[in-house]
Amino acid sequence: MTLHVHKYGGTSVGTVDKIQNVAQKLADEKAKTGHDLVVVVSAMSGETNRMADLAKQMQNKPSAKQMDVLLSTGEQVTISLLCMALQELGQSAASYTGSQVKIITDDSHTKARIEDIQTDKIQTDLADGKIVVVAGFQGITVDGAITTLGRGGSDTTAVALAATLKADECRIYTDVDGVYTTDPRVEPKARRLDRITFEEMLEMASLGSKILQIRSVEFAGKYNVPLRVLSTFQEGSGTLITYEDEDMEKAVISGIAFNRDEAKVTMEGVPDMPGVASKIIQPISDANIEIDMIVQNVAEDQTTDFTFTVHRNDYDTTMKLLQAISKELGAEKVSGDDKIVKVSLVGVGMRSHAGIASQMFAVLAKEGINIRMISTSEIKISVVVDEKYLELAVRSLHESFDLSQE
Amino acid sequence: MTLHVHKYGGTSVGTVDKIQNVAQKLADEKAKTGHDLVVVVSAMSGETNRMADLAKQMQNKPSAKQMDVLLSTGEQVTISLLCMALQELGQSAASYTGSQVKIITDDSHTKARIEDIQTDKIQTDLADGKIVVVAGFQGITVDGAITTLGRGGSDTTAVALAATLKADECRIYTDVDGVYTTDPRVEPKARRLDRITFEEMLEMASLGSKILQIRSVEFAGKYNVPLRVLSTFQEGSGTLITYEDEDMEKAVISGIAFNRDEAKVTMEGVPDMPGVASKIIQPISDANIEIDMIVQNVAEDQTTDFTFTVHRNDYDTTMKLLQAISKELGAEKVSGDDKIVKVSLVGVGMRSHAGIASQMFAVLAKEGINIRMISTSEIKISVVVDEKYLELAVRSLHESFDLSQE
Numbered sequence: 001m002t003l004h005v006h007k008y009g010g011t012s013v014g015t016v017d018k019i020q021n022v023a024q025k026l027a028d029e030k031a032k033t034g035h036d037l038v039v040v041v042s043a044m045s046g047e048t049n050r051m052a053d054l055a056k057q058m059q060n061k062p063s064a065k066q067m068d069v070l071l072s073t074g075e076q077v078t079i080s081l082l083c084m085a086l087q088e089l090g091q092s093a094a095s096y097t098g099s100q101v102k103i104i105t106d107d108s109h110t111k112a113r114i115e116d117i118q119t120d121k122i123q124t125d126l127a128d129g130k131i132v133v134v135a136g137f138q139g140i141t142v143d144g145a146i147t148t149l150g151r152g153g154s155d156t157t158a159v160a161l162a163a164t165l166k167a168d169e170c171r172i173y174t175d176v177d178g179v180y181t182t183d184p185r186v187e188p189k190a191r192r193l194d195r196i197t198f199e200e201m202l203e204m205a206s207l208g209s210k211i212l213q214i215r216s217v218e219f220a221g222k223y224n225v226p227l228r229v230l231s232t233f234q235e236g237s238g239t240l241i242t243y244e245d246e247d248m249e250k251a252v253i254s255g256i257a258f259n260r261d262e263a264k265v266t267m268e269g270v271p272d273m274p275g276v277a278s279k280i281i282q283p284i285s286d287a288n289i290e291i292d293m294i295v296q297n298v299a300e301d302q303t304t305d306f307t308f309t310v311h312r313n314d315y316d317t318t319m320k321l322l323q324a325i326s327k328e329l330g331a332e333k334v335s336g337d338d339k340i341v342k343v344s345l346v347g348v349g350m351r352s353h354a355g356i357a358s359q360m361f362a363v364l365a366k367e368g369i370n371i372r373m374i375s376t377s378e379i380k381i382s383v384v385v386d387e388k389y390l391e392l393a394v395r396s397l398h399e400s401f402d403l404s405q406e
Numbered sequence: 407m408t409l410h411v412h413k414y415g416g417t418s419v420g421t422v423d424k425i426q427n428v429a430q431k432l433a434d435e436k437a438k439t440g441h442d443l444v445v446v447v448s449a450m451s452g453e454t455n456r457m458a459d460l461a462k463q464m465q466n467k468p469s470a471k472q473m474d475v476l477l478s479t480g481e482q483v484t485i486s487l488l489c490m491a492l493q494e495l496g497q498s499a500a501s502y503t504g505s506q507v508k509i510i511t512d513d514s515h516t517k518a519r520i521e522d523i524q525t526d527k528i529q530t531d532l533a534d535g536k537i538v539v540v541a542g543f544q545g546i547t548v549d550g551a552i553t554t555l556g557r558g559g560s561d562t563t564a565v566a567l568a569a570t571l572k573a574d575e576c577r578i579y580t581d582v583d584g585v586y587t588t589d590p591r592v593e594p595k596a597r598r599l600d601r602i603t604f605e606e607m608l609e610m611a612s613l614g615s616k617i618l619q620i621r622s623v624e625f626a627g628k629y630n631v632p633l634r635v636l637s638t639f640q641e642g643s644g645t646l647i648t649y650e651d652e653d654m655e656k657a658v659i660s661g662i663a664f665n666r667d668e669a670k671v672t673m674e675g676v677p678d679m680p681g682v683a684s685k686i687i688q689p690i691s692d693a694n695i696e697i698d699m700i701v702q703n704v705a706e707d708q709t710t711d712f713t714f715t716v717h718r719n720d721y722d723t724t725m726k727l728l729q730a731i732s733k734e735l736g737a738e739k740v741s742g743d744d745k746i747v748k749v750s751l752v753g754v755g756m757r758s759h760a761g762i763a764s765q766m767f768a769v770l771a772k773e774g775i776n777i778r779m780i781s782t783s784e785i786k787i788s789v790v791v792d793e794k795y796l797e798l799a800v801r802s803l804h805e806s807f808d809l810s811q812e
Contacts (some may be wrong), residue, residue, distance in 0.1 A: 016460060016464065019464065054422060054487055055487065055490060057422045058425065058426070058487050058491045058494060059491065060494060062490050063489065063490055063493055066486040066487075066489045066490050066493075066501060067486070069482060069485060069486035069489075069501050069503070070482070070483055070486035070487065072482075073479035073482045073483050076475060076476070076478075076479045076482075077457065077460075077476055077479050079475065080461070080472040080473070080476035081460060081472075081476065083469065083472045083475075084461060084468050084472050085465065087469055087472075088465040088466060095472060095475050097475070097552075099505060100550055100552075121550075144527075146503075146506075
């Protein structure tokens with residue numbers, strides 16, 4: 001028996017009409033394919049924020065444990081309403097909260113990690129022909145405390161259920177119809193990909209394509225759950241995220257990701273001694289500031305330049321911290337720029353193809369775009385350029401690597 | 407250690423401010439008395455109706471099982487918010503849903519009955535000095551299905567917890583400051599009672615004083631849990647509902663209850679034969695119509711008159727059913743009146759005092775109020791009179807039995 005896990009996010013179940021639409025899609029799918037269906041749903045859009053607002057009025061820093069008790073009601077409302085809508089269509093259905101499944105997590109409230117899923121009740125219901133509706137985003141500790149998985153947790157629930165139930169596919173229904181070669185709002189010629197590998201998707205996701213949560217992609221990759229991103233509101237086959245295989249389209253580059261949220265800071269003329277990098281980074285990390293790219297050039301005259309990027313919101317704090325560290329280390333000066341963007345080429349084909357980097361740099365040079373930083377990984381090349389060049393860089397790279405053609 | 411269970415209904419926790427007010431009261435009480443406190447809360451007022459509306463849009467007759475999954479989220483929101491508010495005041499607190507406690511019920515969804523309550527976790531928290539906040543109205547079956555207890559279920563939760571925990575008192579906080587000798591909107595001289603017996607309260611409640619649910623009063627009586635009704639919004643000691651004891655004020659009559667929701671129907675000239683009463687009542691009962699008072703006079707000329715009261719909403723249906731039955735039985739005619747009220751004197755003192763009935767009838771006669779029906783029990787005398795006499799009857803009886811004096 002083929003088993004599919006579907007996941008519908010908050011905007012897909014945001015109103016009575018939309019829940020009825022989802023119920024109709026599921027009932028049709030069940031009637032047409034006869035597949036076993038497990039459906040993971042989020043809270044109706046807006047509900048989580050409404051409750052978080054209530055919590056903030058109650059407590060200056062709302063208790064994480066109580067926050068989980070509060071927020072987990074959101075998905076509980078959706079599972080009951082979706083079951084009612086399915087039953088109204090004559091389709092039998094059963095609902096489960098995270099506690100009822102049980103989805104066992106650790107006790108890190110508001111950002112818990114799934115440790116185990118009990119599937120016996122779900123499997124009984126599936127055998128009875130029921131569509132099983134599970135509340136996303138939530139679980140329970142072994143002591144019976146309610147937990148939530150943090151932002152995007154419903155994706156994680158869906159993938160974890162798919163892995164545990166050994167589902168044939170995990171479908172993430174959202175408001176976009178798949179993964180594109182780049183953001184269509186920046187490059188109208190962007191093309192929807194039929195397939196992409198887990199590794200590429202991880203790079204695309206972490207670089208700002210907000211379609212899927214990184215944790216759920218990692219999880220799907222780890223347990224080899226084929227993941228498909230589709231639109232709730234349009235027909236189409238979406239994008240399948242899977243492991244590289246023989247049939248995979250042989251493109252060198254799959255897509256261009258970019259990130260407008262970064263700022264870069266540089267400490268110039270740092271004495272080139274062991275332990276300096278750590279002395280620079282430690283205070284930043286202690287202030288809970290996340291560092292993305294780090295670049296250090298080879299030393300000249302016993303000094304070196306040390307550059308890294310942080311989130312723009314952390315730019316001012318980082319600059320202040322660096323001024324202090326700079327004095328301590330006897331560096332020449334601290335400089336920074338928060339009007340930058342990071343543009344990345346992503347593709348597993350890069351592994352076996354030389355010349356991608358040089359083609360990229362040549363394209364940018366031809367357009368007169370100065371490259372501020374470069375960083376590479378096995379399947380990605382990232383450059384930092386001035387913010388004003390974002391569209392030009394993305395479009396010229398998209399054109400040069402022929403991404404609008406299959 | 408003294409243990410009190412408090413219950414706050416939907417209007418007492420209807421807004422952020424009101425929840426904070428309840429938290430303040432609880433923290434003050436804890437600081438002042440040092441009592442162990444368990445608090446049962448309802449959904450914020452309006453939430454249950456909002457969710458029931460959503461359900462009706464989903465399913466013509468919403469599944470009772472899914473309705474319970476949906477509605478139980480209401481109290482879950484309140485327990486988390488109240489815990490946050492308590493913690494903000496520096497008072498440690500723990501929250502429990504019905505499933506978490508566990509409050510085990512049968513599987514009669516939307517009207518489940520409590521079968522067992524596990525109190526070990528609650529007792530550990532109380533020993534730690536925490537205020538324990540429990541979601542009212544809800545439970546869980548042994549199979550893990552979420553259930554609700556029906557209207558007024560939070561009172562039942564509170565009383566059941568108090569009984570199981572052997573609490574010293576169960577306090578029901580509501581929007582009135584106690585039980586009155588009669589409705590103050592009808593008789594401004596109505597006096598708040600300091601004490602009333604369980605039996606009297608049952609009669610008062612079933613006769614239309616909507617302060618407490620009958621089931622919770624029965625339960626409190628059965629397990630001898632002293633029950634106190636108080637106002638959430640005013641200071642005061644409310645009304646204690648308990649068993650009759652030596653100290654009890656020696657009033658013959660405790661109060662006057664009335665019910666405006668009834669209608670009376672009469673079948674006249676019914677042949678006086680065994681089995682006739684059953685033949686009249688059975689079809690009414692089969693139509694799910696509840697019958698309150700039944701009066702049958704002694705037979706004259708081998709025929710009798712048979713009169714009973716039903717809810718006004720059922721008056722038309724009842725009249726139609728009776729017309730049909732009347733033909734079958736060869737009765738003379740069917741008559742009815744939906745402009746009536748029932749007025750009742752209630753008091754345990756009645757048991758040992760003769761003359762209450764005659765005093766009541768004399769008072770009504772003096773005011774020119776014709777009595778349509780009479781029915782008595784050990785601690786209650788009810789009369790049916792024309793609707794227009796309600797205020798006059800209540801006030802003259804209140805005066806005659808001296809109810810405004812302690």
